[in-house]
Each structure stands twice: as C-alpha cells, then as structure tokens.
Amino acid sequence: xxxxxxxxxxxxxxxxxxxxxxxxxxxxxxxxxxxxxxxxxxxxxxxxxxxxxxxxxxxxxxxxxxxxxxxxxxxxxxxxxxxxxxxxxxxxxxxxxxxxxxxxxxxxxxxxxxxxxxxxxxxxxxxxxxxxxxxxxxxxxxxxxxxxxxxxxxxxxxxxxxxxxxxxxxxxxxxxxxxxxxxxxxxxxxxxxxxxxxxxxxxxxxxxxxxxxxxxxxxxxxxxxxxxxxxxxxxxxxx
Amino acid sequence: xxxxxxxxxxxxxxxxxxxxxxxxxxxxxxxxxxxxxxxxxxxxxxxxxxxxxxxxxxxxxxxxxxxxxxxxxxxxxxxxxxxxxxxxxxxxxxxxxxxxxxxxxxxxxxxxxxxxxxxxxxxxxxxxxxxxxxxxxxxxxxxxxxxxxxxxxxxxxxxxxxxxxxxxxxxxxxxxxxxxxxxxxxxxxxxxxxxxxxxxxxxxxxxxxxxxxxxxxxxxxxxxxxxxxxxxxxxxxxxxxxxxxxxxxxxxxxxxxxxxxxxxxxxxxxxxxxxxxxxxxxxxxxxxxxxxxxxxxxxxxxxxxxxxxxxxxxxxxxxxxxxxxxxxxxxxxxxxxxxxxxxxxxxxxxxxxxxxxxxxxxxxxxxxxxxxxxxxxxxxxxxxxxxxxxxxxxxxxxxxxxxxxxxxxxxxxxxxxxxxxxxxxxxxxxxxxxxxxxxxxxxxxxxxxxxxxxxxxxxxxxxxxxxxxxxxxxxxxxxxxxxxxxxxxxxxxxxxxxxxxxxxxxxxxxxxxxxxxxxxxxxxxxxxxxxxxxxxxxxxxxxxxxxxxxxxxxxxxxxxxxxxxxxxxxxxxxxxxxxxxxxxxxxxxxxxxxxxxxxxxxxxxxxxxxxxxxxxxxxxxxxxxxxxxxxxxxxxxxxxxxxxxxxxxxxxxxxxxxxxxxxxxx
Numbered sequence: 001x002x003x004x005x006x007x008x009x010x011x012x013x014x015x016x017x018x019x020x021x022x023x024x025x026x027x028x029x030x031x032x033x034x035x036x037x038x039x040x041x042x043x044x045x046x047x048x049x050x051x052x053x054x055x056x057x058x059x060x061x062x063x064x065x066x067x068x069x070x071x072x073x074x075x076x077x078x079x080x081x082x083x084x085x086x087x088x089x090x091x092x093x094x095x096x097x098x099x100x101x102x103x104x105x106x107x108x109x110x111x112x113x114x115x116x117x118x119x120x121x122x123x124x125x126x127x128x129x130x131x132x133x134x135x136x137x138x139x140x141x142x143x144x145x146x147x148x149x150x151x152x153x154x155x156x157x158x159x160x161x162x163x164x165x166x167x168x169x170x171x172x173x174x175x176x177x178x179x180x181x182x183x184x185x186x187x188x189x190x191x192x193x194x195x196x197x198x199x200x201x202x203x204x205x206x207x208x209x210x211x212x213x214x215x216x217x218x219x220x221x222x223x224x225x226x227x228x229x230x231x232x233x234x235x236x237x238x239x
Numbered sequence: 240x241x242x243x244x245x246x247x248x249x250x251x252x253x254x255x256x257x258x259x260x261x262x263x264x265x266x267x268x269x270x271x272x273x274x275x276x277x278x279x280x281x282x283x284x285x286x287x288x289x290x291x292x293x294x295x296x297x298x299x300x301x302x303x304x305x306x307x308x309x310x311x312x313x314x315x316x317x318x319x320x321x322x323x324x325x326x327x328x329x330x331x332x333x334x335x336x337x338x339x340x341x342x343x344x345x346x347x348x349x350x351x352x353x354x355x356x357x358x359x360x361x362x363x364x365x366x367x368x369x370x371x372x373x374x375x376x377x378x379x380x381x382x383x384x385x386x387x388x389x390x391x392x393x394x395x396x397x398x399x400x401x402x403x404x405x406x407x408x409x410x411x412x413x414x415x416x417x418x419x420x421x422x423x424x425x426x427x428x429x430x431x432x433x434x435x436x437x438x439x440x441x442x443x444x445x446x447x448x449x450x451x452x453x454x455x456x457x458x459x460x461x462x463x464x465x466x467x468x469x470x471x472x473x474x475x476x477x478x479x480x481x482x483x484x485x486x487x488x489x490x491x492x493x494x495x496x497x498x499x500x501x502x503x504x505x506x507x508x509x510x511x512x513x514x515x516x517x518x519x520x521x522x523x524x525x526x527x528x529x530x531x532x533x534x535x536x537x538x539x540x541x542x543x544x545x546x547x548x549x550x551x552x553x554x555x556x557x558x559x560x561x562x563x564x565x566x567x568x569x570x571x572x573x574x575x576x577x578x579x580x581x582x583x584x585x586x587x588x589x590x591x592x593x594x595x596x597x598x599x600x601x602x603x604x605x606x607x608x609x610x611x612x613x614x615x616x617x618x619x620x621x622x623x624x625x626x627x628x629x630x631x632x633x634x635x636x637x638x639x640x641x642x643x644x645x646x647x648x649x650x651x652x653x654x655x656x657x658x659x660x661x662x663x664x665x666x667x668x669x670x671x672x673x674x675x676x677x678x679x680x681x682x683x684x685x686x687x688x689x690x691x692x693x694x695x696x697x698x699x700x701x702x703x704x705x706x707x708x709x710x711x712x713x714x715x716x717x718x719x720x721x722x723x724x725x726x727x728x729x730x731x732x733x734x735x736x737x738x739x740x741x742x743x744x745x746x747x748x749x750x751x752x753x754x755x756x757x758x759x760x761x762x763x764x765x766x767x768x769x770x771x772x773x774x775x776x777x778x779x780x781x782x783x784x785x786x787x788x789x790x791x792x793x794x795x796x797x798x799x800x801x802x803x804x805x806x807x808x809x810x811x812x813x814x815x816x817x818x819x820x821x822x823x824x825x826x827x828x829x830x831x832x833x834x835x836x837x838x839x840x841x842x843x844x845x846x847x848x849x850x851x852x853x854x855x856x857x858x859x860x861x862x863x864x865x866x867x868x869x870x871x872x873x874x875x876x877x878x879x880x881x882x883x884x885x886x887x888x889x890x891x892x893x894x895x896x897x898x899x900x901x902x903x904x905x
Contacts, residue, residue, distance in 0.1 A: 100495050132498050162499075169319060173743050175506045176315035176323075178349040181499065182507060189539045194643030196652065198539050198746060203346050203377070205535075207639035209651050209742035 008108045010050060011077045012036060017056070017066050018074035026063030072139050079135040081107040082128035083118050089129045090122060099129055147220070150195050150213035152187045158218035159184050170212065177206055179216065256297075256304040258333050259412055262326060262357060263341030264350050265312035266632070266747035268369045272341055272399040273309040274756050276409060283763060291325040291673075300409055308333075314349070316356040317468055320676065324470055330362050331453040337412045338364045344381050344396070345374035345748075347521060351513035354390065358424045359459050363415055366394040367408045372401075373748070378526035386520045391423040400753050429508045432496060436489050437461045443485045448478065465490050466502040531749035538636045539746070548637055555624055556662070559617055560701075563694065566616030574611055579604050598785045606780030609823045610773050617694030618768060621663030622761040629656075629760075630752035635744055642742045648728025649735070650675070651742040654684045661691035665865040666772055667764050669872055679737030682873055686731060686881050689861035689869070690724050690888075692717070698825040699856050703840060703849045720857060723892065771871075772864040779822040779863050792818070806890060807851050808897040810844060820856055821863055827856050847900040851893050859889030 016035045020027045029047070033040045047064060050056045055070035066074060084103035088094040094102065110118070119125075119137065127133055146161040160183050163171055174180065178201055188205060189198040195210035208216075263269045277296025286293055294309035310329055311322035330338060340357055342350040357364050368383050387394035393411045397404030414420045429437065440461040444451070451460055452474055463471045464486035476483045490501035497504050537543045583600050590596040628634050634656050642652030657671035668688045672681045692700060705713045786792055792815050796803075799814035816830035835843045844852060860882050861869065869878035 100492065163503075170740065170743075171500075171503070172315075172317055172319035175503065176313070176317065176319060176352070177743065177745065178314075178352070178510065179743075180503060180507060180510065189536070191541050191640070191643055193541065194646065196639060196642040196742060198639060202348060203379070204349065205746040207539075207635065207642070207652065207742055207744045207746050209642050209646065211646075212741035212743055 009036070009038065009046060010055075011073075011108055012104075013038075013046060013050065014055060014066065014070055014074040015077045015081070017064060018071065018078065021066060026059075026065050028063045032064060075135045075139045077107060079137075079139075080110045080115055082132060082134040083115065083122065083125070084110065085128045086122050086125050086134075087118055146217040148214045149185070149187075149199075149208075149216040149218045150197070150210055152190075152197075152218065152220070154187050154190050156220060157184065157186045158220045161217045161219050164215045164217065170215065174212075174216070178202070178204075179206065185218070256306045257413065257416055258336035259305055259307045259409070260330060260333060260336050260338045261307065261309045261341060262330065262338050262353070262364075263312060263369075264314055264343060264346075264353060266745060267312070267341045267343040267346075267350065268399040269309065269312055269341045270760075271753055271756050272339075272367065272369065272397070272405065273307065274759055275399055275402050275405050276305075277307055281759070281763065283767070286325040286329070291321050293325070293329065300413065303413065305409070305413075308336075313353065315353055316360070317466065327360070330357070330360060331455065336362075337416050338362050339367055339408060339412055340364045341367045341369050341399075343374075344368045344371045345377050345379055347379075347381060348510075348513050348517035351516055352510060355427050355509055355513060358390070358392070359427055359462065361424070361456055361459065363422055364392050364424070365408060365412045365415060366390065366392055367399075367404070368394055368396045369399050371396045372398045373750075376526070376529060377748075378524040380522045380524065382520045382522070386516070389425060389516050389519065391425045393420060393422065427509060427512055429505065433493065433504065433508060436493060437465065440464065440486055440489050444482055447482050448475075452478070461486070462505060465493065466505050467500075534749055535636075535746070538633065539639060541640070544636065544640050548640055551628070551633070551637075552659075555621075555628075558624060559621055559663075559694065559697075563617040563620050564701075566620070567612050570615060571608065571612050574608055579608070594788060597788050598781060601787075602781030602784040603777060605784070605826075605829075606777035609776050609780070609826065610769070617697075618664045618667075619761065619765055621660075621694070622667075622764050623757065625660060625663070626757040626760040626764075627752045630750065630757055632747045632749050635746050638742070638744060639746065644725075647732070648687065648725065649683050649732030649739055650680055650687075650728070651740065653742060653744060654680065657684055658688060658691060661688040661693060662697075664693050664695075664768065664772075665689055665691065665861055666868050667768055669865060669868045670767065672872070676740045677738045678873075679735055679739060682877055682881075683728065683731055683735055685869060685873060685877075686884070687724050687728050689865060689881060689885055690720070690727060690858060692720055692857050693824070693862075695824040695862070696857050699828055700853055702825075702828050703853050707841060707846060707849060716853065716857075719854075723858070723888075727888070771868060775864045775867055776823060783819055783822060802890060806894040806897070807855060808901065809848055809852055809855075813844070813852060817855065817859070821860050823862055823864075824856055827852075847897075850900065851897050854896055855889045855893040857889075858892060859886050861885060 013032070013036055016032065017027055020031065020035070029043055030040065033043045038046065047056065047058045050070070051058045055067055055073060057065045057067055081103050084106040085099045088099040088102055088106070116137075125134055149158070149160070152158055160179065160181050162181050163174060163179075179185075179199075183201060186200040187197055188200045191197065195213065197208055197210075197213055199206045199208055261269055261273055273294060273296065277298050282295045283292050284295065285291065291311055293311075296307045296309075298305050298307065308329065310326040313320070313323045313326050315323060316327045316330075317323055330336070338357060340354050342354060354364070354366060366386070368381060368386070371381065374381065381396075383394045383396050393415070395404050395408045395411060397408060399405060411420065415422060428434070437458065438461075441457045444457045444460055448457075451457065455463070455471075460471070460475070464475065464483065467490060472483055472486075493501035493504055499507075538547050582604055586596055586600045586603070590599055625634075637659075638652035638655050640652075641655040645652055645654055653674055654672070656674065657668045660671050661668035665688055668691070669685050672684045672688070675681050675684055700713055700716055704716055786795075795818055796811055796814040799817070800811045803809050803814040803817070804811050812834050813827075813831070815834060816827040819830045820827040831840060831843055832838055837843065840849065860866070866878055866882055869881055
C-alpha cells in the first residue's frame with residue numbers, strides 16, 4: 001500500500017504518534033484522540049485499520065506504538081510537512097505563523113515526484129522555518145543525542161534538552177525553579193546510594209530526587225563515545 | 240467626649256489601613272524582612288479553604304496604620320501548587336494593596352521570573368533587592384538604579400538581617416500608594432509569533448467576555464490561558480467555554496510552531512527577558528571560595544555528609560536529654576511545691592461537692608503539669624534547635640541526603656523534616672506535613688510520625704529501660720523503633736494508593752541564623768501547640784480523673800486484660816495505665832506509681848515486662864492531642880484508621896517481643 005492511498009487522518013495519526021513517542025514508550029488512546037481531534041468512539045476503528053496495515057502495534061489498555069514501517073511513513077509525512085512549510089514561506093511569501101496551518105493540508109496531497117522537485121527547488125533545506133529538522137529523503141532524522149540527567153556524574157556539565165512530562169505538575173515546578181530546556185547545569189554532588197543529585201544552575205543549587213532527574217534529558221558537550229567509560233554500568237540511553 | 244473622638248479616629252484608621260503584601264521566592268530573607276517590620280502580634284491564619292498559612296502583622300509607619308501580609312514563598316505565580324494559588328489569589332483580591340517583591344540579589348535572574356509575573360498581573364510593586372551584602376561576598380554587584388529603570392518600578396537595596404533599607408522600602412511603597420511616585424511597569428514582551436497569538440486570543444477575550452473575573456487584564460488572561468493555568472482555565476470555562484477552546488487551539492499552534500508546549504515556550508521567553516535584564520545590571524568579580532561553600536560540599540557529599548548528619552542528630556538529642564530533663568525537673572519541682580498546692584487549696588474552698596473537688600483538682604493540676612513539664616522544656620528547646628537548623632539551611636541538606644532512604648517509604652527527602660520534628664512532639668510534626676505535595680505523602684508521613692517517640696515517650700523509655708537496664712538498651716530501643724518505622728513505611732508505601740512526587744528542592748546557601756526569626760518561629764509553633772494540646776490535656780485529665788474516682792477504671796482494666804495479660808504478658812493493672820497513656824504517654828509511669836503505690840518499678844514488673852511495656856507505650860495510639868491534629872489535618876476517617884493501626888501494631892510487636900523474651904531469653 002502506498003502512502004498516497006492512505007487517508008488524511010491516517011497520516012496525521014502517524015505524525016502525531018511519532019512526535020508523542022519521542023517522550024514515552026507507548027501513547028494512550030485518549031491522548032491520541034484529543035490531539036487528533038477525532039471522536040474517541042471512532043478511534044478503535046482507526047487504530048484497527050492502522051494495525052492491520054502493519055503500521056502500529058496496538059494493545060488495548062496499554063496504548064499504541066509505531067512499528068518500523070509506521071515510523072518510516074511518519075517520517076515521510078513530517079518531511080513533506082516541513083518541505084511544504086518552506087515552500088509556503090520561501091516561495092509563496094507566507095508568514096511563519098500561517099505556514100503551518102496550510103502545510104497541514106498540503107502535506108497530504110504531495111506525491112513522491114512533487115516532493116523530489118520541491119526539495120531540489122528549495123535547495124535541499126535541512127530545517128523548517130521554525131527551526132525543526134527536515135528528515136532526509138531516505139528517512140533519516142537528526143535526533144538530539146540526549147541522555148537522562150540521572151546518568152551524569154559529579155562535575156559534569158550539560159544543557160537540558162527536554163523534560164519528559166507525563167505529569168505536567170512536575171514540569172511546572174521545575175520550570176518555576178529555572179529548570180527548563182536550554183538551561184546549562186552542572187552536577188555538583190551525586191549520591192551513590194540511589195542517585196539523588198545536587199544541581200548547580202547559575203548561582204543557585206537545587207536537589208533533585210533520582211526519579212525526577214531521570215525525567216530530565218540533557219546533552220553534554222563531551223561526545224558520547226568519550227563519555228561512555230565514565231558512566232556507570234547498566235545505564236541506558238533514551239532515544 | 241475626648242475618649243469617644245479618639246476611638247472613632249482609630250477605627251477609621253484601621254478601616255483605611257494600608258495593605259502591603261510581601262511576595263518573593265523562598266530563601267530570600269522574606270521572613271526576616273517581615274519580622275523586621277512587624278511586632279510580636281503576628282496572626283497566622285489559613286487562607287480560606289486551604290491549609291496554606293498567611294502571616295499577618297500590623298504596624299504604624301509615619302502615623303499610618305499598615306497591615307502586612309506575608310505570602311507563602313513561591314518561585315512563580317502559576318497555579319502549580321496551593322502556595323502559588325494562594326499567593327496569586329491574595330494579590331488579585333487585595334485591591335488597595337501594594338506588593339513588596341523581595342528579590343535575592345545574589346540570585347537575580349531566577350528571582351526576576353516572579354517579578355515579571357507580578358508585573359504582568361498589573362499589581363503595583365516595589366522591589367526590595369535583598370541580601371546585597373551576600374551578593375557582594377559572592378562577587379556580584381547589581382546596579383539597582385538601572386534595574387529600576389528597566390523594570391519601571393522602584394528598586395531599593397536592602398540587607399534585611401541588619402534592617403538596612405527596610406524603612407525606605409516601606410516609605411516608597413506608601414508613596415506609591417499615595418501617588419507621590421508613579422510607576423511605569425515594563426511590558427513583558429514575547430517573541431513576534433507568540434505576541435501575535437497573544438493578541439489574537441486577547442481579541443477573542445474582549446469580544447466574548449464582558450468582564451474578566453478578579454480584574455485581570457485581557458492580555459494577562461490571554462497569557463495565563465495559553466500557559467494552561469489550571470485554575471484560570473477552570474474559572475473561564477465556567478463563564479464561556481469558547482474562550483478556553485480558542486486558547487487551547489492557539490496553544491496547540493504554538494506547540495506546532497516551536498515543537499514544545501505553549502506553557503514551556505512562554506516560560507522560556509519570560510526567562511529570556513529575566514536573563515537579559517539580569518545581565519544588563521549585574522557585574523561579576525573574581526572572588527575566593529567562601530567557607531560556607533566548602534561547608535556546603537562537606538555536608539552534601541555522602542562520605543562526609545552522613546557522619547556530619549549523625550553528629551548533628553546526636554547533639555540534638557543530647558541537648559534534649561540533658562537540657563530538657565534539667566528544665567523539666569526545675570519546672571515540676573516549682574509546680575508541685577508552690578503552685579499546685581495553692582490551686583488545690585483554692586479549689587477545696589470553691590468547689591462544694593467532694594467528688595467534684597477531687598475530679599477537678601486532680602484533672603486540672605495533672606493536666607496543667609503535663610503541659611508544663613513536657614511541652615515547655617522539651618518541645619520548646621527542640622523547636623529552638625530546629626528553627627536554628629532550618630534557618631542555617633542545613634535541614635535541606637539533610638533532606639537531600641535522606642532522599643534515597645525516604646523513597647523506599649514512598650516519601651521524598653523533604654518528609655524527613657516533619658519526621659524529625661516528631662521527636663519533639665508529634666502534634667506540630669503532623670502539622671508540618673503540609674510541606675508535602677500530595678495527600679498520599681501527607682498520610683504516609685503522618686502515620687510514620689505517630690510512631691516516632693516524642694519527648695513524652697522518651698520519658699517512659701528513659702524511666703524504665705534507662706533506669707533499670709542501661710543507656711545502651713535505650714539506644715537499642717531507638718534503633719528498634721527506627722527499624723519499625725522503616726518497615727512500616729515500606730509496607731504502607733505498597734498499601735496506600737495515590738500520587739507520589741519527587742524531590743525538587745532548592746539548597747539555599749548557608750547562612751547564620753538571625754535570633755529574632757528563630758525565636759518568633761519557635762513562639763508561633765509553641766502557641767499553635769498550646770492552642771490545640773492544652774485544652775485537650777486538661778479536658779482529658781478531667782475526664783480520666785472522673786473515671787478514676789467513680790470507680791469505672793477497674794472494669795476497663797478487666798476488659799483489657801485478655802490483651803494485656805494474655806498477649807503481652809503484663810500485669811493486669813497496667814491496662815489502666817495504658818488507658819491513661821492515651822492522654823499523655825508519660826502518664827503511664829505516673830499511673831504505675833499511683834496504682835501500685837511504689838516508685839520501684841521492679842516491684843511491679845520484671846525486666847522482660849518492662850521492655851514489652853515500653854514498646855507498647857511507644858507505639859500504641861498517638862496521644863489524644865496528636866489524634867485531634869490528625870483528624871483536623873487529614874480527616875477523622877484517616878485519623879481513626881491510623882489510631883487503630885498503631886494499636887494493632889503495638890499489640891503485634893509487643894506480643895512478638897513477649898514471646899521471644901519468654902522462650903529465648905534466659
């Protein structure tokens with residue numbers, strides 16, 4: 001089955017799933033329905049359809065996960081969306097804030113051929129007008145190589161990339177204390193007993209529990225291969 | 240005539256009293272500031288419908304009556320926590336008020352985040368740039384005139400601990416109210432596309448809403464809705480759900496544009512503004528590492544931190560043990576030899592009925608003595624020590640060190656503070672669980688607190704185990720108790736359902752505590768305790784002495800004997816003492832003396848029974864005052880459940896100890 005045969009909703013669903021999955025293992029059906037603005041009652045039908053096509057792995061009560069095939073297709077849709085945005089702003093002269101809405105429509109009618117020509121015409125752009133990366137033609141997307149803050153060792157410096165916020169209350173608390181993406185932090189002290197740590201942010205210090213620290217993703221300036229030997233055994237990288 | 244005139248004038252003044260609200264981050268010296276302006280007559284009241292406390296104080300300044308309200312210290316003004324909700328509500332509610340925003344000069348950027356939110360709410364503010372001395376020590380110099388220019392509000396450098404600049408801040412605030420100084424607060428400007436979205440939502444708001452609740456400006460409301468502020472969203476939803484829908488749609492647009500939630504984007508940009516302001520007014524110098532910074536490293540590093548923590552604990556308990564018992568003896572001696580006989584005599588002449596006389600005299604004298612003998616020496620001493628530890632900033636380090644252990648009990652590091660307070664007295668410790676975020680954590684912590692041997696129980700442990708076995712055995716008792724608390728916590732964590740939050744806590748730099756706030760804090764806690772515990776102590780004493788004199792106690796004892804004698808292996812009459820212990824735990828000892836007519840406890844119980852007895856006294860039923868506080872803070876159902884559980888726990892542990900001692904020991 002080719003991408004162009006798929007309904008608009010299917011593509012949109014994959015796109016949203018892809019974005020949501022960045023922050024968690026499985027996506028809940030209610031959340032997906034809300035983001036899609038699709039009636040909850042019809043969700044099962046839609047998900048069943050996607051599941052039959054082999055695009056998602058759907059387990060009732062647990063949630064949805066994209067399969068490799070689904071991921072590939074989602075990346076394709078994102079590529080077309082972001083290319084469309086560039087086209088709208090660079091060539092048609094749309095305003096940034098308007099571009100997104102129109103691109104949402106455009107992305108679904110673009111064929112492989114149009115996509116190719118568009119890419120060429122625009123000079124093979126790497127980022128959309130809002131600064132998000134455009135996946136390459138063969139489906140590569142540049143991920144940020146971030147690791148949980150809880151993996152850092154004392155004296156390591158890093159920049160926060162994102163906060164995995166299943167609980168928006170935690171996000172609020174962290175943001176209020178100046179812990180948010182883009183902020184540079186240094187691990188001042190770390191307890192070997194269970195991983196609570198003291199973080200230095202500018203002129204002040206904040207103590208974080210291990211569970212909180214594992215929900216904050218950071219990027220270190222040290223390349224990953226050089227960091228590895230400094231990390232403890234059993235550490236895990238998140239995508 | 241003259242008198243009348245005076246009074247009416249005074250009344251008028253109170254009616255027109257100027258209201259000043261103190262807002263600021265935690266650890267910015269806000270309470271020192273508050274204490275500097277206000278006198279001793281501070282009123283604590285819960286904000287209606289919440290457990291958040293507001294401190295209110297009155298003062299006169301240049302002939303003007305001023306009411307000062309100390310808002311809870313918060314990092315922001317969203318409705319993320321109850322504290323923030325209350326702070327914002329109070330600011331929006333007090334129309335004629337002015338806010339003094341206390342800002343930590345050594346930590347300007349993060350503190351400005353709250354300042355910007357205050358400006359967005361369109362409240363008149365005066366900024367007190369506090370702790371400039373500390374900032375200087377840390378190599379930070381701030382151009383307060385430039386800061387004032389940028390923010391568009393007065394900025395006055397202060398050192399609250401020394402009282403510098405405080406008068407000026409209040410003076411300026413009054414001038415702003417009188418219109419002698421006009422302020423032109425800066426507009427917090429967001430990025431181009433965010434501004435466009437804010438304006439779009441503002442338009443929707445202006446079209447659809449005739450009036451905005453609490454006089455929030457349309458622009459501010461738009462920002463709050465985009466941030467998804469739960470309280471505001473709920474409020475507007477009830478008026479016009481279309482506005483909320485529009486806000487949601489626009490917030491999603493922001494998310495699509497920037498790849499992050501609108502709330503985060505807005506916060507980020509606000510921090511951006513704070514950063515550029517802070518950068519523009521700050522000059523940094525090179526400086527040496529301060530001693531307090533070295534101390535900070537020593538106390539948070541595990542290898543040095545734990546030994547330091549244990550030493551601090553030992554010192555604290557040694558102080559209680561020696562200092563407390565010394566004071567107690569002094570007070571009890573004074574009471575029994577001078578005050579009590581007078582009351583007794585007085586009652587003898589006043590109360591005509593002999594039965595009533597015995598009940599009242601005994602109940603009143605014992606009840607008051609309990610309060611004086613336990614509360615005054617132990618609890619007060621403990622509170623002073625605790626307030627000092629708190630104000631130095633050490634307690635937060637302790638909370639950090641204990642976080643991993645507390646986690647096993649479903650709590651996080653912060654819960655250690657009320658738990659330690661429990662060693663002084665369970666009553667304020669249970670109140671102290673308010674610092675915890677969720678109900679689950681509060682119930683868990685409160686339960687564990689009731690198992691902590693308070694000073695009254697310490698009296699029993701020392702009086703029996705310490706006296707007849709030795710101090711080492713006392714240590715074993717405490718360790719055993721810690722183990723019981725740990726195990727109970729471990730199991731409760733599995734049983735109690737609900738949300739758990741993690742530790743997110745600022746570690747403020749070490750500071751030398753200031754005596755006035757320390758004493759005031761102690762006084763406030765002490766007063767709170769007296770209000771709750773004293774009436775209960777006296778009423779309970781009266782009730783029990785009535786039972787005693789009417790001869791109802793023997794049937795109670797025989798009712799309890801299957802458990803007391805059968806399971807615990809204690810003399811039957813000790814059941815009565817346990818009944819008295821509900822009132823106050825150390826009364827179990829006094830009742831033993833009264834009932835058996837001897838002060839030699841070995842004549843009443845053997846060593847093995849003493850151990851069981853002490854364990855049971857330590858664990859069973861939190862005393863009546865604690866029970867009352869549990870009910871007030873967590874609801875009566877929970878309080879009853881906790882009480883019953885502790886009784887069962889006491890019987891089980893006591894029973895097991897009895898078995899072990901009977902069969903395996905000698």
